[in-house]
Amino acid sequence: MVVNETREVEIDRLFQALADSTRRDIVTRVITREQSVSDLARQYAMSFAAVQKHVAVLERAMLITKERRGREQIVHGDPSMLRTAARLLEEYEEIWRARAQRIDQILAED
Amino acid sequence: MVVNETREVEIDRLFQALADSTRRDIVTRVITREQSVSDLARQYAMSFAAVQKHVAVLERAMLITKERRGREQIVHGDPSMLRTAARLLEEYEEIWRARAQRIDQILAED
DNA sequence: GTAACCTACAACCAAATGGTTGTAAATGAA
DNA sequence: TTCATTTACAACCATTTGGTTGTAGGTTAC
Numbered sequence: 001m002v003v004n005e006t007r008e009v010e011i012d013r014l015f016q017a018l019a020d021s022t023r024r025d026i027v028t029r030v031i032t033r034e035q036s037v038s039d040l041a042r043q044y045a046m047s048f049a050a051v052q053k054h055v056a057v058l059e060r061a062m063l064i065t066k067e068r069r070g071r072e073q074i075v076h077g078d079p080s081m082l083r084t085a086a087r088l089l090e091e092y093e094e095i096w097r098a099r100a101q102r103i104d105q106i107l108a109e110d
Numbered sequence: 111m112v113v114n115e116t117r118e119v120e121i122d123r124l125f126q127a128l129a130d131s132t133r134r135d136i137v138t139r140v141i142t143r144e145q146s147v148s149d150l151a152r153q154y155a156m157s158f159a160a161v162q163k164h165v166a167v168l169e170r171a172m173l174i175t176k177e178r179r180g181r182e183q184i185v186h187g188d189p190s191m192l193r194t195a196a197r198l199l200e201e202y203e204e205i206w207r208a209r210a211q212r213i214d215q216i217l218a219e220d
Numbered sequence: 221g222t223a224a225c226c227t228a229c230a231a232c233c234a235a236a237t238g239g240t241t242g243t244a245a246a247t248g249a250a
Numbered sequence: 251t252t253c254a255t256t257t258a259c260a261a262c263c264a265t266t267t268g269g270t271t272g273t274a275g276g277t278t279a280c
Binding site for chain 1: 255259
Binding site for chain 3: 022049054057070072
């Protein structure tokens, strides 16, 4: 039934990570320009620890990476997982298109 | 801060709905061929009520629609929200590409 | 009419989520 | 050295999530 268990769990984490507007905002910020966790934290109306947790969720989902620079932790965006997600959704669209075509063919038969 | 509140909530629900492998599987099934809730329920190792809840989550996320047919509830896939999600992720990729290009330009200056 | 089937929905439960505060440690700046 | 900054992480809390069982109502088949 479940074909590729670990992959599925990765996808779970990926969409889960994207299912929060603060985290999506963090992603857009860091793919535009990398910045430290406290740089990020200053931009939201929540505690540093909360932002830190959001960053951790994004890291587990492999949407970002962190790099220690002195006392700071620099957050980088990682586009590869975003591409994975985009392709996955395009696959759904492809299935839909194939189905539509199949139906057209059936309707054309007479 | 938050630009389009209701849209953000919709996107939250969309990705939240996709963050579960059972629900993703339901989506692939119903965009391929529409089927009743109990048709779906038979295919998973969980209770009918659990599948019913997953279907409800997908419906709230506007990834599927239900249509009453006699005593059955037929589940249809709805591709529009899938397209919305795919475009959104492509936007992220676009931002990334723009950034990469910007960096290339800076490096080219001398 | 009655039995089987399909759905709706409530109540319950354990675990995860998204937030908080507090404490401690490492680093940089004065 | 001392102080401010940055991060890590634990403990706690309320709410949501993903599952269960049970009950009830509508529809179809025999």
